[in-house]
Amino acid sequence: MKYKITLLVVLFLFSCLFFSNCQKTPGVQMVQLPVKNDPTISFRILFKVGSQNDPTGKEGLAALTAALIAEGSTQKHSFEEITEMLYPMASSINSQVDKEMTVIYGRTHIDNLEEFYKVLKEVVMEPAFKEEDFQRVKTNTLNYLEKTLRYSDDEELGKEVLSEFVFVGTPYEHIEEGHISSVKNITLEDVKSFYKKYFNRNNVIIGLGGGYSQDFVKRVEEDFNQLPAGESAQISPPRVKPINGFEVLIVEKDANATAISFGFPIDVIRGRRDYYALAIANSWLGEHRNSSSHLYQVIREARGLNYGDYSYIEHFPHGGQRQFPPANVARRQQMFQVWIRPVPNYAKLFAFRAALRELQKLVDNGMSEEEFELTRKFLKNYVLHYAPTTMMKLGYALDDVFYGIKGSHLKLFRDYMDHITRDEVNETIRRYLQYQNIKVVFVTNEAEKLKEMLVNNTSSPIKYQTPKPQSILEEDEEIANYPLNIQPENVKIISVEEVFQ
Amino acid sequence: MKPTVIIFLILLIMEVILAGNQPKKIFPFSYEKVELSNGFKAYLIPVEGSGLIAYYSVVRTGSRDEWEPGRSGFAHFFEHMMFRGTKKYPGPVYDRMVTEMGADANAYTTDDYTCYHMVAPSEYLERIMELESDRFQNLYYDEKAFKTEAGAVYGEYRKGRVNPFSVLFEELQNTAFEKHTYKHTTIGFERDIKDMPNQYQYSLSFFNRYYRPENVILIITGDFEVARAKELIKKYYGNWKPGYVPPKITPEPPQTKERVKEVKYNGKTLPILWIGYKGPAFDPGNKIVAGLDLLVDLAFGETSEIYKKLVIREQKIQFIGADFTPNRDPKLIDVYAMIKKESDIDYVRNEIDQTVKKFQNKLVSVDQLEKLKKRVKYSFLMNLETPDDIAGNLARFAAVTGGIEDLDLYFNNIESVTPEDIQAAARQYFVKNKRTVIILKGEK
Numbered sequence: 007m008k009y010k011i012t013l014l015v016v017l018f019l020f021s022c023l024f025f026s027n028c029q030k031t032p033g034v035q036m037v038q039l040p041v042k043n044d045p046t047i048s049f050r051i052l053f054k055v056g057s058q059n060d061p062t063g064k065e066g067l068a069a070l071t072a073a074l075i076a077e078g079s080t081q082k083h084s085f086e087e088i089t090e091m092l093y094p095m096a097s098s099i100n101s102q103v104d105k106e107m108t109v110i111y112g113r114t115h116i117d118n119l120e121e122f123y124k125v126l127k128e129v130v131m132e133p134a135f136k137e138e139d140f141q142r143v144k145t146n147t148l149n150y151l152e153k154t155l156r157y158s159d160d161e162e163l164g165k166e167v168l169s170e171f172v173f174v175g176t177p178y179e180h181i182e183e184g185h186i187s188s189v190k191n192i193t194l195e196d197v198k199s200f201y202k203k204y205f206n207r208n209n210v211i212i213g214l215g216g217g218y219s220q221d222f223v224k225r226v227e228e229d230f231n232q233l234p235a236g237e238s239a240q241i242s243p244p245r246v247k248p249i250n251g252f253e254v255l256i257v258e259k260d261a262n263a264t265a266i267s268f269g270f271p272i273d274v275i276r277g278r279r280d281y282y283a284l285a286i287a288n289s290w291l292g293e294h295r296n297s298s299s300h301l302y303q304v305i306r307e308a309r310g311l312n313y314g315d316y317s318y319i320e321h322f323p324h325g326g327q328r329q330f331p332p333a334n335v336a337r338r339q340q341m342f343q344v345w346i347r348p349v350p351n352y353a354k355l356f357a358f359r360a361a362l363r364e365l366q367k368l369v370d371n372g373m374s375e376e377e378f379e380l381t382r383k384f385l386k387n388y389v390l391h392y393a394p395t396t397m398m399k400l401g402y403a404l405d406d407v408f409y410g411i412k413g414s415h416l417k418l419f420r421d422y423m424d425h426i427t428r429d430e431v432n433e434t435i436r437r438y439l440q441y442q443n444i445k446v447v448f449v450t451n452e453a454e455k456l457k458e459m460l461v462n463n464t465s466s467p468i469k470y471q472t473p474k475p476q477s478i479l480e481e482d483e484e485i486a487n488y489p490l491n492i493q494p495e496n497v498k499i500i501s502v503e504e505v506f507q
Numbered sequence: 508m509k510p511t512v513i514i515f516l517i518l519l520i521m522e523v524i525l526a527g528n529q530p531k532k533i534f535p536f537s538y539e540k541v542e543l544s545n546g547f548k549a550y551l552i553p554v555e556g557s558g559l560i561a562y563y564s565v566v567r568t569g570s571r572d573e574w575e576p577g578r579s580g581f582a583h584f585f586e587h588m589m590f591r592g593t594k595k596y597p598g599p600v601y602d603r604m605v606t607e608m609g610a611d612a613n614a615y616t617t618d619d620y621t622c623y624h625m626v627a628p629s630e631y632l633e634r635i636m637e638l639e640s641d642r643f644q645n646l647y648y649d650e651k652a653f654k655t656e657a658g659a660v661y662g663e664y665r666k667g668r669v670n671p672f673s674v675l676f677e678e679l680q681n682t683a684f685e686k687h688t689y690k691h692t693t694i695g696f697e698r699d700i701k702d703m704p705n706q707y708q709y710s711l712s713f714f715n716r717y718y719r720p721e722n723v724i725l726i727i728t729g730d731f732e733v734a735r736a737k738e739l740i741k742k743y744y745g746n747w748k749p750g751y752v753p754p755k756i757t758p759e760p761p762q763t764k765e766r767v768k769e770v771k772y773n774g775k776t777l778p779i780l781w782i783g784y785k786g787p788a789f790d791p792g793n794k795i796v797a798g799l800d801l802l803v804d805l806a807f808g809e810t811s812e813i814y815k816k817l818v819i820r821e822q823k824i825q826f827i828g829a830d831f832t833p834n835r836d837p838k839l840i841d842v843y844a845m846i847k848k849e850s851d852i853d854y855v856r857n858e859i860d861q862t863v864k865k866f867q868n869k870l871v872s873v874d875q876l877e878k879l880k881k882r883v884k885y886s887f888l889m890n891l892e893t894p895d896d897i898a899g900n901l902a903r904f905a906a907v908t909g910g911i912e913d914l915d916l917y918f919n920n921i922e923s924v925t926p927e928d929i930q931a932a933a934r935q936y937f938v939k940n941k942r943t944v945i946i947l948k949g950e951k
Contacts, residue, residue, distance in 0.1 A: 043556075046889050086815050093810045094878040096886035115885045142822050145847065149777055149825060153949070157774030158670045260773065263665040295613075297590065298606040307598075310658025313666050329611065348666045380606055387609020387628055390559065394893045472654030472704055 034207050034230045037407060038223060039215035039400045047122075048113045048397040050213035051130055051230075052334060052404050055204035055239035056106045057184075058177035064192050066184015070147060071200045072101035072108045078139035080128040085139055088125060097122050099129050103182045104321070104335040107408070113397055116217055127229055133201065140194045151186050151506050156259075160449045161326055161347060163257065164265040167505060168447040171255050172269060172341050176244030185506045206236025211407060215400035243338040246271040249443040252492045254460060258453035259502035264354035268361075268446040269343035272319060272438045276336075277411040282422035283434035284319050289388075290381040291368055292317025292344065295329055298384060300368075301361055305346065308478055309470070311357055313347045317365075319438075330392050333401020336408040342439060354450055355459055355466035359488040366441040372432030379428075386423035389416055453499040461494045536897065539733055540910070541740050545749045546721030550901070550911055551736050552728040554894055560729035561894035562635050564623040564643065565906050567724070568717040570693040571618050571835060572754040577702065579688075580660070580695020581713055583616040584703055587656045588710065589623065590614075591648040593641050598652070604638060611895075616693050619835045620906030626895050629730040633739055640743035643718055650707045657703040664700050671776040675947045678770045679839075683783050683943035687759035689838050719751040720744065724905045729894030759785075759837065766943040776949035777825060778846045780855055785941040786840040789833035789907050791917035798924050798932035799840065801879055803829035805929065806866050807842055810878075813862045817844070823851045833907045839943075840936055852946060866933040870926040880922070 039048075060067045076099050079085045092098055095118040102109045110130055114122035155163055166181045173179045183189070212230055214223060249270055274280050292299045294316045297307065301315035316325070319342055321335050344365065349357040373381070393399045393416060406415050450456060459466065467486040474482075538552040569582050592598035605612050610627035625635055667673045676692050684690035694700070725744075727736060762785055790796050807813060807829035817824045827844040846855050891897050905911050 044892075046892075086819055090810050093808075094881040094885070096882045096884075096889060113889065115888050118885065138820075138822070142819070145822065146825060149847070153775045153777060157776060157949070160669050161666070262668065263662075297602050306659050306662070308655070310655040310662070312662040313659060329613070348662065348669075350662075350665070380603065384606045384609050388611070390609065390628065391611045391626060394557070394559075394895065396892070471658070473651060474655070475651070 033227060034233070035211045035407075036223065036227055037211055037213045037400070037403050039213070039396060039403055040218065041216050041396050044216040044396050045116050046113055046216050046396065047116060047119055047218050048111070048213075048215040048400050049126060050109050050111045050215075050334065050397070050400050050404055051126075052211045052213060053108045053110075053205055053239075054106070054209045054211070055108055056104050057180065057182040058105045058241060058244070059204065059239050060180065060184065060188075061196075063188060064184075064196055065180040065188035066147065066182070067192055067196055067200050068108060069103040069182045069184065070144060070189065070192055071197050072103045072110065073143045073147070074135060074139060074197055075129060075133050075201075076101035076110055077143055079134040079136050081132040081134050082128055083125075088129065091121065091125055095122055099126060102334060104323075105178050105182070105337055107334055107336065109334045109401075109404075111397070113216075119218070119222070123226075130205075131230075131233060135194060135198050135201070137194055140197065144189065144192070147183055147189055148186060151183055151189065156502050156505060159326070160259075160261055160263070160265040161345070162324065163502075163505070164267040164447050164449045165325075165343070165345060167255060167257055167449070168267040168269060168343065168445065169341075171253070171445045171447060172249075172271060173244060173246060173339075175247050176339075177241060178244045178337075178339060181506065187507060203236065204239045205233070207231060207233040208236055209239050211404060213400045213404045215396040215403075246339060249445055250496070251442065252444055252446060252490070252496060254446045254448070254457075254492060254497040256453040256456055256497065256499045257447065257449045257502055257505055258451065258499055259449065261449060261451050262351070263348035264351050264357075264448055264450035265348050266346040266354065266358055266361075266446070266448055267343060268358075268444050269341045270440070270444050272340055272342045274319065274438055275338065275340060275409060276320070276405070276415050277409045277418070279422065279426070280434050280438070281319070282419060283426050283431045284438055285419070286378065286381050286385060286423075286426065286431050287368065287373060287435045287439070288317055288319045288342075289385050290373055290377050291364065293388075294318070294322060294325060294331075298381075301344065301346075301364055304364055305349075305357055305360055309468075309474070311353050312349045315347065315361060316345050318343045318345070333393070333398055333405055336405045351451060353468055354448060354456065355464075356468045356482075356486060358446070358448075359466060359490070360485045362441060362444075363485055363488045365439065369435055369439050369441055372435055373428060375428055378431060382423050382426070386420050389419045392416060449502075457494075457497045457499060460490060460492045460497055463490045463492075535891070536728075538911070539737070540912075541737055543720065543741065543745055545745070545747055546719075546751075547723060547725070547740075547744045547747060548910060549725035549727065549736075549740050549744075550905070551731075551733050552726070552897060553731060553733055554728055554897065555730055557894055558629055558730055559626055559894055560629050560632055560635075560727060560731050561898040562625045562627070562639065563726040563898040563902055564639055565724045565726065565902050566621040566623075566718065567619070567722050567906050567909070569617050569619040569621055570691060570695065571688050571756065572717065573691070573695070574688050574754045574756050577699055578706070578709065579691040579699040580693070580703070581706075581710070582621055583693050583695065584657070584660050585710065585713055586614045586616045586621050586623075587660055588648055588653065589642055589646060591646070591652050591656070593645040593647050595645065596638060596641055597647075601638060601642065604634065608634065610635070617903070618689060618693055618838070620903070622902050622906075624895075624898070624902075632727075632731050632736065636739050636743045640747070643723065644747050646714055646718070653707045653710060654704040657700075660694075660703060661700055664694050664697065667694065669774065671772045671774070671779060671947055671949065674772050675770060675779055675781055675945055678768060678947075679781055679783055679943060679945045682766050682768050682945065683762075683785070683839060684759055686757040687836060688754075688756055689759070689836065715750065716752040719749055720747040721749050721751045724910065726898045726901055726905060728897045756836070762941045765939050768943075768945050770945055770947045772947055772949045774949055776947070778849050778852055778949070779945075779947040780844050780846060780852055780859075781945045781947070782842045782856075782859065783839035783943045783945075784842070784936055784938065786831060786838060786936055788835060788837045791908055791913040791920070794920055794924070794928055795932050795935060797917065797920035798928035799831050799936060800921065801876065801924055802866065802929050802932045803831050803840065803842075804879055805871055805875060806862055806933075811862070813858055817855065817858060823847055824855060833903060835907050849948060856944070863933065863937040867930065867937065869930075871929050873926060876924070876926060876929070883921070
C-alpha cells in the first residue's frame with residue numbers, strides 16, 4: 007500500500023511534467039524528426055485529450071470528435087471534395103484515440119506537400135462538423151460496437167472487456183469508442199463543444215518527420231499558433247481499485263471456442279529502469295506473436311491447443327492485426343495482461359490453468375541465467391523492428407515526450423539490455439507481477455458450467471487426439487489440478503448482448 | 508485496391524518518369540538475379556542505410572496446388588510444419604537461433620504461394636541463409652509433432668470462423684468454382700482440417716513434390732554485399748536436388764449462368780453483398796488485364812460515383828470496394844459492400860449493376876484515369892521505405908509470374924491504358940452470367 011501511494015505521487019509529478027511542458031512554451035509544442043533522404047513527410051498532430059476526458063453519459067465523445075475531424079467536411083470543402091483532393095496523392099488523413107491522447111496523422115510525398123498540408127491544416131483547424139457527416143460517423147461507431155466487436159472478434163472482445171473490468175470506476179474504464187447508450191446520447195453540439203474545449207494550442211504537440219525544410223517548420227508553427235488558447239485537458243491519473251483474489255467475468259455467447267484474457271494493473275511505465283527489466287521477463291513469458299514466447303511454447307507448441315499465447319506490460323490494442331507495438335497509446339497507468347487465443351471449449355479451464363501456472367512459476371522462480379541471456383540478446387535486436395519507418399519513429403518520439411524521456415525510449419531499451427542483470431530482472435518480477443489478485447475474462451458458451459468448475463476448483467484433465475510424450479502428460483496432470491481459489495461471489499456472468507450496452 | 512496491385516501500377520509510372528525514352532528501368536533499385544543449375548532463383552536488391560536485411564523465400568505453392576480430394580488446407584498446414592526444424596537444427600534450436608538474432612520471422616500462405624520471411628540485422632545474412640536453406644532441403648518432423656501442429660491449425664480455423672468474412676469467402680469460392688482448386692479457401696474445408704492429423708505420410712509427399720529448388724524464389728533486400736550473397740547462395744542452395752512435380756489441377760469449365768446464394772452468419776453483422784465475376788489469370792503482357800486493374804478502382808474506389816452516392820450522401824452502406832488480385836489461374840474480380848439495412852440489399856445490387864453498365868457503355872474521362880495513374884505512382888513511392896516493404900511488395904508478382912523481370916512489360920501496359928481499354932475490360936469481364944453473388948445476413 008505504501009508503495010502504491012509513493013507511486014501515485016510519482017505519477018502525479020510525472021503528469022505535471024508532461025503537461026507543464028506546454029504551458030511553459032508560448033507557442034505550440036513541436037517534435038521534429040528530420041530525415042534528410044526521406045522523400046515523404048509524416049505528420050502526427052497529437053492533442054493531449056483522450057477518452058478519459060469523455061463526460062459521464064457521453065462516453066465515446068473523444069473518439070467521435072476525432073473521427074469526425076478525419077472523416078468529415080471542413081468549412082471550405084465537403085468530405086467528398088477532400089477525398090478527391092487526397093486521392094491522386096495516395097495520401098489519407100486518419101485519427102486514433104486512446105485514453106490520454108488523440109492523434110490526427112497523415113503522410114505524403116514531398117512533391118505533394120503543399121497541397122496535402124493545405125488539406126491537413128483545414129481538417130484540423132477548420133472542421134465543419136456537419137450533421138450528415140456526424141450521422142455517418144456515429145452510425146459506423148454503433149455498428150462497430152453492436153455487431154463487429156460483440157460478434158466477429160472474440161479475442162478483441164475479451165481484451166476490451168478485461169480493460170473495462172480492470173479499470174472500473176476510473177476515467178480509463180470505458181473503451182475509447184464508448185458504449186451503445188452513451189454514443190446514442192452524443193449530439194453534434196457535444197462534439198462541437200468538446201472540440202472547442204480541448205483542441206487548442208495548449209493541448210497540442212505537432213509531430214513532423216521526413217525530408218522537410220526548416221522554412222516549412224516555421225510555417226507549420228505559425229499556422230498552428232493560430233489555434234485558440236484554451237484549457238488543459240489534464241486530469242489526475244486513474245486510481246485503480248485493488249483486486250480482491252480472483253475476480254472473473256464470463257461473457258456468454260454461442261461460441262465454438264473460448265477466448266481468455268486476464269491481468270492486473272502494474273505501476274511501471276516506460277523510461278524507468280524497472281520497465282526495461284520487466285520487459286525482459288515479459289518477453290520471455292509471452293513476446294507478442296512470437297514463437298519465443300514461453301506461453302506459446304507450453305500451450306500451442308507442445309499441446310497444439312490454439313494459435314498463440316502472449317503477455318504484455320503495456321497497452322497493445324488490436325494485437326491480431328499487428329506484429330509490433332503501436333505508437334501513441336501511451337498511458338500513465340498500465341496493466342499486465344495475458345492473452346490466450348481461442349481454445350476449444352473443452353480445453354478452456356485447462357488452458358487458463360496452464361497460463362496461470364506458468365505465471366506463478368515465473369514469479370516464484372524467476373528467470374534462469376540461460377533464459378535471461380537469450381531474451382536480453384533477442385530484445386536488443388528485436389526492438390529495431392518497432393519503428394522502421396519515419397511515421398513510427400515520429401510516433402515513438404511523441405510518446406517520449408509523454409513519458410518525459412530525455413532522448414529515445416528505443417535507444418534506452420537497447421542500452422539497458424547491456425546493463426540490466428538477471429538478479430535485477432528477478433527482483434522486478436517479484437515487485438510487479440503476482441498470481442493472487444487477478445481479473446479474468448472468458449468469452450465462451452456454457453457460462454454456468456464454467457462458473458461451477460471455477461468455484462469448485464474442479465479438475466480439468468485434457469485428452470488429446472494424438473499421443474503425447476510422457477513428460478507432457480505428467481505436466482498435464484499438474485496443470486489439470488492446479489488449485490484455483492475463486493469465490494462464487496467473485497464470478498459474474500453477462501450475456502454478450504449486455505456488453506458495452 | 509490491394510497493395511500488391513498498387514505496386515505494379517506505380518512501378519510502371521515510375522519507369523516513364525525516371526527513364527523517359529531511354530531503355531526503361533522501372534524498378535528504382537538495381538538488382539541482380541542469380542540462377543543455379545538446379546533451377547533455384549534469387550533476386551538480390553541492395554538498399555543501404557537500414558542495417559537490416561529482409562529475406563523472403565517464396566514457394567510457388569499455395570492452396571491452388573491442393574488438387575487431391577480431402578487435402579485442402581495442406582499448403583497452409585505445411586507452412587506451420589516448416590517451423591519444426593531439421594535433424595541438424597531441430598525446431599527448438601531453430602527457434603533459439605532466430606531468437607538470438609532478434610529477427611522478425613514469420614510466414615503466410617495464400618492461394619498461389621507460401622512465403623517465409625525474416626527481417627534481421629545484416630550481420631546475420633549467412634546464419635539466416637544456413638538456417639533457411641537447411642529447413643527447405645532437410646525438413647524433419649515426427650508423427651507426434653505433426654499431429655500436435657494439426658491442433659494449432661484447427662485453432663487458427665476456429666479463431667477466424669467468428670468473422671463473417673471467413674464464412675462468406677468459404678461459400679463464395681465453393682459456389683463460384685466447381686472443378687478448380689480455387690473452390691476451397693486457403694485454410695481449407697473444415698472436414699479436411701479435422702482429418703489432418705491422419706495425413707502424416709501425405710505431408711512427406713507434399714514436401715518432396717513442392718519444396719524443390721525449381722519452385723522456390725528467394726528475394727533479399729537491404730544492407731548486404733551482393734558478391735558475398737551470391738557466394739553464399741551457391742554454397743547453401745547449390746546442392747539442393749531438383750524434383751518438382753506439378754499439381755494436376757483441373758481447369759474450371761466456363762460458367763454460363765449467374766449463381767446466387769444466401770448465407771446465414773451465426774452472430775450479428777450488417778448484411779454483406781459480395782459479387783465475384785470470373786476474371787482472367789494474371790498476364791503481364793495483356794492489355795485488358797492492365798485495364799482491369801485500373802477499372803476496379805475507377806468504378807468502385809473511394810472517389811467513384813457509387814461510393815460518393817451510397818457511402819457519403821445516402822449513407823446506405825458502410826463501405827464498398829472492388830479488387831482484382833493477380834492469380835496464376837483465372838479467379839475472381841470481387842465487388843463488395845456492407846449494407847446498413849437488409850431492405851437495401853436489392854437497391855445496392857442494382858446500383859452496382861448500373862455502375863457496371865455505365866463503364867461498359869461510356870468511356871471514363873481522361874482526367875479520372877490520369878488521377879488514378881498519379882495515385883498509383885505516389886502510392887508506390889511511399890511504400891518502399893524499408894527492406895521489408897520492398898521484398899514484401901514483390902513476393903506475389905514473383906510467385907505468380909515466376910520472377911520480377913516482367914515488371915517492365917506489365918508497367919508499360921498499365922501506363923498505356925486508355926479509356927477504351929477500361930471499357931473493353933468492363934465489357935469482357937463484368938458479365939452477369941459469369942458471376943457469383945453471395946448475400947450474407949446475420950441473426951436478427
